[in-house]
Amino acid sequence: MPTGGVTALLGRNGVGKSTTLRSIVGLLPRTGSVELFGVETSQLKTHEIIRQSVGFVPEDREIFATLTVTENLKLAERDDNPDYDVVHKLFPELLARKNQRAGTLSGGQQQMVAIARALLNKNKMLLVDEPTKGLAPKLVTEVAAALEVAAANSTMLLVEQNLPLVKRVASRIVVMDQGRVVHVGVPRDLENPEFAKDMLGVSAGGH
Numbered sequence: 001m002p003t004g005g006v007t008a009l010l011g012r013n014g015v016g017k018s019t020t021l022r023s024i025v026g027l028l029p030r031t032g033s034v035e036l037f038g039v040e041t042s043q044l045k046t047h048e049i050i051r052q053s054v055g056f057v058p059e060d061r062e063i064f065a066t067l068t069v070t071e072n073l074k075l076a077e078r079d080d081n082p083d084y085d086v087v088h089k090l091f092p093e094l095l096a097r098k099n100q101r102a103g104t105l106s107g108g109q110q111q112m113v114a115i116a117r118a119l120l121n122k123n124k125m126l127l128v129d130e131p132t133k134g135l136a137p138k139l140v141t142e143v144a145a146a147l148e149v150a151a152a153n154s155t156m157l158l159v160e161q162n163l164p165l166v167k168r169v170a171s172r173i174v175v176m177d178q179g180r181v182v183h184v185g186v187p188r189d190l191e192n193p194e195f196a197k198d199m200l201g202v203s204a205g206g207h
Contacts, residue, residue: 003037006147006156008166008187011176012201017159018059020176021127024157025049025056036125050078052125055118059129059159061110065103069094069113072102076117087116090146108139115146126156132165144168163190163200175199 009017022028024036026046034042041049050056064072073087073094088095091112097105102113111131118126131147132140140162147169150156160166166173167187175183183189183199190196 003155005171006151006158006169007172007174008170009157009159009174009176010166010200015176016179017176018129019179021056021129021157021159022058025054025127053121053123055121055123055126055154057114057118057126057128057131059133061114063102063110063113063117065101067102068099069102069105070098072113073116073120076120078121082120083122084120086149087119090119090149091116091142108135111135111139111143115143115150119146119150123154126150126154128156129159130161131158132160132162140165163196166190 009020011017019028023030024034024041026041026044026049030042032042033040036049036052036054039052041052044052064075067075073082073084076082093109094112094116097109102110105113115128115131118128128147128150131143135143144165147156147158147165151169158166158170167190170187173183173185173187173189174181175185177199190200
């Protein structure tokens with residue numbers, strides 16, 4: 001995978017997209033080789049991989065429901081100077097709700113927390129899994145803006161079903177089928193209706 005920009009990992013449900021991300025970060029057993037920025041990580045534990053400047057936004061957010069927004073973010077701090085300015089600029093609502101328990105937030109607000117945890121640190125690699133899943137259109141727009149900011153300083157591997165968002169933020173696409181890569185290309189490939197239907201089972205303009 002090239003360094004810099006956003007690579008979108010696409011495919012029908014169940015082909016192994018989320019499994020790929022979780023395997024890269026060491027949350028699932030791996031076979032073969034995983035190399036990040038010249039470092040072989042297949043034998044490293046998850047916390048060791050994260051210390052290689054890797055951020056992970058899981059599909060189901062996996063926030064700490066009984067902790068406040070501030071406490072969730074505090075636990076994610078890895079760098080000496082976590083970037084709260086960029087987090088609060090992108091998600092001012094989190095600042096307003098800093099003392100609220102994360103489990104009482106809406107789904108969209110919880111997703112903000114999940115993304116904010118990854119943006120606090122200066123990550124060279126971001127693994128982002130289905131960040132707009134279940135979100136209202138307005139929140140999808142906010143998440144897209146946050147991803148664009150994050151991608152300006154990191155290499156991002158993004159799993160996402162929202163094709164308009166992929167076209168907006170990604171510079172490359174990789175399509176998987178049955179655990180294997182079957183296509184490597186660019187977002188404009190998705191404008192071909194036959195390609196979108198055959199590869200993803202969706203229309204070229206939607207989800």
